[in-house]
Amino acid sequence: MTPDQMRDASLLDLFRLEAEAQKQVLDTGLLILERDPGNAGQLEACMRAAHSLKGAARIVGLDNGVQVAHAMEDLLVAAQEGLLRLLPDHIDALLQGSDLLLRIGQAQQDDGVQARVESLTARLQMLLGNAVPALRTQPDNSTLLPQQSAEPRQPEAAGAQPAEMPGEERNSRVLRVSAERFDHLIDLSGKSLVEFQRTKPLNESLHRLKRQQESARRTLETLREHLLGTDLDATAQALFTESRNLLLECQQQLQAHQELFDDFVWYGGQRTQQLYDLALASRMRPFADVLTGQTRMLRDLGRSLGKQVRLEIEGENTQVDRDVLERLEAPLTHLLRNAVDHGIEPPALRARKGKAEEGVVQLRARHHAGMLVLEVADDGAGIDLERVGQAVIKRRFATAEQVEQMTEEELLAFLFLPGFSMSQQVTEVSGRGVGLDVVQHEIRRMRGNVRLLQSPDQGCLFHLELPLTLSVVRALVVSIGGEAYAFPLAQIERMLRLPRSAIVQLEGRQHFWLENEHVGLISAAQLLQCSEKQGDDDSIPIVLIRDREQYHGLAVEAFLGEFTLVLMPLDARLGKVRDVAAGALLHDGTPVLILDVDDLLNSVGKLLGDGHLERVDHAGNVRQAVSKRVLVVDDSLTVRELERKLLLSRGYQVAVAVDGMDGWNALRAEPFDLLITDIDMPRMDGIELVTQVRQDPRLRSLPVMVVSYKDREEDRRRGLEAGADYYLAKASFHDEALLDAVQTLIGEARE
CATH class of the missing domain: 2.40.50.180 (CheA-289, Domain 4)
Structure with missing residues (x-):
């Protein structure tokens, strides 16, 4: 059969799945080998993974995949036989080979892939050098089945392959179900649980009915005893006896049904709860599922920045909802990259500070009070609060005086603002202002929260709390x-x-x-x-x-x-x-x-x-129950007193001011529901006062009425254009006109 005939869609899908699984084995094993080059178990696991991919690629007809996997296998066999010691350069090349095999498995065939295959193969052969010339002449055993090796090997020690599942899970059957159907199942099981809870009040009602029937029986018995000494005709006696017998029969039937219903409520409640718990548990995945590739990402990022970084993980088996894991990947990746880029110092600088040249990023996961708690910590330089303050001033978020009075928590809060970046230059890693605000936004979307703690020269700690499930x-x-x-x-x-x-x-x-x-x-x-x-x-x-x-x-x-x-x-x-x-x-x-x-x-x-908040009042609950307050501003004592008495007679609370400046100070000191002002006044006239009110964010929505002797159309227009809601001329002033206007603007004194 020709290679073209072998390119069957189902076989390609199988190869892609195998490439994904074996890549995880390779990446995990190679990162361990970088720290422990002599780990025989990991060498065996990685060699087997490369060998399996070589055989699978040959069956499917992917010659470039065979070429890459064969070169990787040569290098790993040489390390197994002690002919070379794996160095970071070897690990780099093998990791690139793992990435390339996955890309080939995803059918991304183009000229770029072929060029990368040839370049990587040449690099692997160069790294191998003359260490194992015998390998060049060994027969090619890649035609064996993917899971077979060219020669029998000793069984691996337990735990040699970290990606291998526990025996109980490995031996269980796996059924593929679409996410939509599974979500629908959980939704139905949740609704069933809630709906079944409605049987509890029904059960309580039946118990009350049972008690009422018993009370009726006792009353009937008391009545019978009371009537024993009286003469009853035969009809009344028969009806009384029949009623008593019917009540006893109802009691017996209710008792029987009540016992059955009690059992139904108990066992039904247990079953619906177990159904929901099982459906929910089926959504739960170990936290390790979101860590796939994170160790590799940190290692590659650290090397690209000239830093030595190690990722330590605690709580890989912490169970988390599938949807939470999917949405957590992006913010978690951002925090880890941030720790390497901004937190961990270069080796030389760490050495001068008395730290180990290798920086440590810790990722801890645990359950606490029904929540998922994540902590991302590094032992880097911490955050330079002085630089943060300078950035705040530069971006005009606050003045220098305000920054000096800010606490550490207040300064750190600026790091979560959109567009706020501490990077001095734009790189592939950071500096574009897309920072912690994205992390905080995504965490809040999941109904969680994030806090930042830091210690100068000791590192940073991001504390995240999220729900275990979004269901x-x-x-x-x-x-x-x-x-x-x-x-x-x-x-x-x-x-x-x-x-x-x-x-x-x-x-x-x-x-x-x-x-x-x-x-x-x-x-x-x-x-x-x-x-x-x-x-x-x-x-x-x-x-x-x-x-x-x-x-x-x-x-x-x-x-x-x-x-x-x-x-x-x-x-x-x-x-x-x-x-x-x-x-x-x-x-x-x-x-x-x-x-x-x-x-x-x-x-x-x-x-x-x-600026129109209702008061949470001392006497009521939360709705304001006191009279509405009006400020009257006029330089005429007569007019002030007239307006004050009119408003008081209708139940409004009234304060007065003698001119525009006095009124402006009163407005800023106390809350009012309405401003009534004259125009011609000393120090600040009414037009200036209205303009100030409309420019103040807190007072912008305050209703304003102008009461003036000026009755010309241009005066009226000038007052309304300044922002007044109502213009009343004193020439046509009378009691009801003022009160009607006030009621139109703010309603009754009490509502």
């Missing part, structure tokens, strides 16, 4: 507007109860003190645009969320508990629902919306920018 989420369920909402636990800082007396007013906003830091207080109901339920408790439940270095306290109505929720994506036809990530059902079937905390932070930013 379920551990969440804090709260009540907002009488409805259930859930905050993913990984995305909130803490929960607390705040005494109403602890609320303070600061710069027009409500705050509270937490560990010597003031935290802004925001109504969660206003944020989600839902009606508020009044509460009489002396404390307010608070959910604390964090936006970089700034905290926000969201006031909710009640904490309903901590639950494990099965995610139910919203209907695609709804598009992206603001502030909401997904839906779920509580154990009793109550629907709950899972909040998107990143989206919530954006909404908080917009609300703060508008």
